Amino acid sequence: MSLFNIGFVIFPELTQLDCTGPLQVLSRLPQSATHVVAKSSSPVPSDCGLALVPTHTFVTCPSLDLICVPGGSEGVAGIINDRETIEFVRHQAGGAKYVTSVCTGAFVLGVAGLLKGRRATTHWAYTDLLPLVGATYEKARVVKDGNIFTAGGVTAGIDFGFSIIAEIAGEATARKIQLGVEYDPKPPFDSGHPDRAPTIKSELLSTRYDEFRATYRKRIEQAAPF
Template identity: 70%
Template sequence: MLKINVGFVIFPDLTQLDFTGPQQVLARLPNSAMHIVAKSASPVPSDSGLGLVPTHTFQTCPQLDLLCVPGGGSGVVQALNDADLVAFVRGQAAGARYVTSVCTGAFILGVAGLLEGRRATTHWAFTDLLPLVGATHEKARVVKDGNVTTAGGVTSGIDFGLHMVSEIAGAAVAQAIQLGLEYDPSPPFDTGHPDRAPPAVATLVAQRNINARAAFRAALASARAAP
């Protein structure tokens, strides 16, 4: 049986948990090979200071069966106008069985033309920008539309990873991975989504995202205008 090639596209200043959460889950997918792909073979800095080491470059990466693009604030803003990265995502998606993203990585799929007419999700603070890439927001932690699956913000990448394992290898395998990772969240506060967070907390976080949203709008407009 041929191995399933799983690949994550990484870029400077990505949110490391967007990548490492689902990567840890999908690394346990039976009969799979993991590929960490970047523009060059040099270590890639994440937004938390953790350096990430690629296993492949755009030139050496084989055709992926599952392509995943993580997100990140300033990292995605820069990546949206990286023609080589967007071309790599578009080219790999053409031959992939599963085209996926976590958090604001959805916008990289979007500028590659992969969300046009699809239902999708992303980090809650940026969901209203999805129409700028032709997508319709669906309020869910993980959204599947055809062969495209998008996940919400950051930690939803773990849920996404389990969804993908279940789809590829069955629910029993996904459940075993969940148990092995002891993924049994019980956070001290029920404030993980603005629907449940106290208004003052939601407002504070929303204010912090004002500049990021403006940067996303500008980057999307530039990327969509590019030939």
């Protein structure tokens, strides 16, 4: 039996948990192989100082059954119109069984033309930009539309990992992996969703995300049409 090839596309200043959260979950999928793919084989710095080491480059990467593009406000702003990255994602997605993203990685899929006419989600600060890549925002932590799965911000990638394992190998397998990693979150504060923390949302938009949102809008418009 051939292995189910899972690939995570990484790039400088990605949010590492966007990648490592679902990677940790999906690495436990039976009969699978996990690949971490970048433009070169050099370590890739994340937005928290942790560097990730690719296992493959765009040139050496095998054909993927599942491709996942993580996000990161600064990281995605840096590659959203990088021709080599977008072409790699578009090419691999053409033969993949599942095309997926976490957080603002959705905009990499979008610029590659993969979200046109699709329902999708992304980090809450960027959801209103999804129509710029032809997608319709659906308010959910994980959204499935055909073979495309998109997840919300950062920690939603862990939920995505279990959701797609249930799709691939069944709910029983997903439940076993969930128990194995003891995923039973009980956050200390009820402020993990913008609907429950509107004041904090407004503060973050003005102090952290406004500049990135403007950059995304400009670079998506430069990359159009999809």
